Amino acid sequence: MSPLAYGVLRQVTPTAAVLLAENPGVMTLDGTNTWVLRAPGSASCVVVDPGPADAAHLARLAAQAPVEVVLLTHGHPDHSEGAREFGRQVDAPVRSVDPAFRLGGLGLDEGDVIEAAGLSIRVLPTPGHTADSVCFQLDDAVLTGDTVLGRGTTVVAHPDGRLGDYLASLRLLAALPAGTVGLPGHGPELPDLVAAANGYLAHREQRLAQVKAAVAELGGAPTARQVVERVYADVDRSLWEPAEWSVRAQLEYLRDA
Known part of the structure; x- marks a missing residue:
């Protein structure tokens, strides 16, 4: 995505537009995708993942008011840091799985359907990247947060994230109708989320086999860093620290298998 996309609300589907936060980095790719949802013709909107506490970004979002509700896919700061302040700015509740990020008291639970801005938004529990990760299902797309990214693969953020949970979440997304559009928390939209989720599953199985082989070769109880040095030798060293989180989860x- 070009840096020219910063500050521009870009329509992606008939019901979803994205505003890219200017917080690019190793973990955030081009930056955090803040999603603005509304049915065609609706005066109000739903905002998903307001992103960092960046005044300019939040002001651009506030220009989309009225906002009926703010939703969080999970509590990592690049998605949630600005949420409560933004909720106050636009006088809207903030809903999340983790109570620490809520404004107005309501949480998010499996099977919840949020009726707002002319839309029905279904909550899909997808723990694994973090314990509090959820996706949001619309009629024409699924907002995936960091469970599935638009480019590359995501981290299982051990100890909060657990690989068994993550694999189950990927299988849930892989079972959606073929051609479901993925709207990720970072990177470009995915024309076929099911294909992306199946690709993630294959990648995780490959990595798990590599980790298992590395443990056998190293013997004893190798550290996560020792395993990373073998399995991720071809990966940029700037990614080794987050790779360690995933290896610890693996x-x-x-051990629990």
Whole structure:
């Protein structure tokens, strides 16, 4: 995505537009995708993942008011840091799985359907990246947060994230109708979320086999860093620290298998 996309609300589907936060980085790719949802003709909207506490970004979002509700896919700061302040600015409740990020008291639970801005938004519990991760299902797309990214793969943020949970969440997304559009928390939209989720599952199975082989070769109880040095030798070292989180999750998964 071009840097020229910063500050511009871009319509992606008939009901979803994206405003890219200017917080690019190793973990955030081009930046955080803040999604603005509304049915065609609706005066109000729903905002998903307001992103960092960036005054300019939040002001651009506030220009989309009235906002009926703010939703969080999970509590990592690049998605949630600005949420409560934004909710106050536009006088809208903030709903999340984790009570720490809520404004107005309501949470998010499996099977919840949020009726707002002319839309029915279904909550899909998808823990794994973090314990509090959820996706949001619209008629024409699914907002995936960091469960599935628009480019590359995501991290299982151990110890909060657990690999067994993550694999189950990927299988849930892989079982959606073929051609479901994915609207991720980072990176470009995915024309076929089911294909992306199946690709993620294959990648995780491959990595898990590599980790298992590395443990056998190293012997004893190798550290996560020792495993990373073998399995992720071809990966940029700037990614080794988050890779360690995933390896710890994989080692725990193998111990519990």
